[in-house]
Every structure is written in structure tokens, then in C-alpha cells.
Amino acid sequence: MPPSEAPIAESMTLWPKIDFKNRFKDLVKKQQKSAEFFRKRTWFGILVAVDIGGGFWHRAGIGSVLIPHPPLINWLLRLGLKKEDEQRLSIIHEFGHLQTLPLFLLYLIVYASLMVHFGGHSLLQWAAGGISLFAFWEIISELYTVYNSGSLYKLYYANVPSFPRVLFWTAMTIILGAGWMAL
């Protein structure tokens, strides 16, 4: 072998051999066992997945297309809870976003139609409208979480200060109301 080829050959042996197929299998196994990942079919028949175990970001989506988003609302709502209760409720909340997607889309269509016909068209009004849509989605997803956890919801929060939840419901109601004022 000519000396000039030696470094290339050497670097090739140093190249890490990654067994992608088995890594993927391990990942799926880990996720299936994990309390931070779950896959379920929505009431309208679509297979969705929620992953809250990937570091800072939460991910939720359809099939294998998961959209990362900051877990701000879950962080606020779950302040003071035990880790496993926080995870359980966060997962239900994320799944709630997917379960309520048709209701959210219906609301979006109605709201956008009203905005076009009766609303003003300033940037501020559209911005208020857009943010209020997300407040609506957060509200119905948390209502879904409350409904789905039943009496456990109250139990989880028994000894937890209510301030973060009061802040959430107050802020979301004001933002939702601001959206209707913008019409």
C-alpha cells in the first residue's frame, strides 16, 4: 500500500460502526416500557404518539412524525407534583391535544370566519386571535386531562399549592376573551 493511502485506511477503521437497525429496536423497546412515551389511537382512528422523555422538549404527533414543542404549559400546571404524577398528567394533556384536534380545527374555522366577516384586520387583532386559539386548545386539553384522570386529579394536587393552576386558568381565560374582543 502506498504511504499516502495509509491515513485514509486508518481513519476508516476508526469510523464508528453504528448498528442502526438494532439501535432503533432498542429505542422502540425502551420507549414501549417507558412512562414517558406512549402510542395510542385517537377516537377518530388515527395512531398518535406522545414523548415527554427526550430532554427539555416534549414531542407529539401522528404516526412517527412527532413535533417538538416547549413544555411550558405542562411545566406550569404540574409545579409541585411528584415526578410520576407530573409525567402521567403531562402525557394525558399532550394526548388531549391530539384527541381534541377535530374540535380545535372546528373552532379555528368558526373563529377565522367570524374574524374575516366581522373583525378588524389589524396585525394586533390577528395576533390576539391567533394566541387565543392556542389558549382555547390548552383549555380543552387540560379539561380533557381533568376528565380523564377523574378523582385522581384532585388527589394528585391534594397538598400542592394552587397558585400555578389559578394562574393558568386565569391567563388562558383572559387570552381567550381577548380573542373574542378582537372580533
Ligand SMILES: [Zn+2]
Ligand atoms: Zn398543552
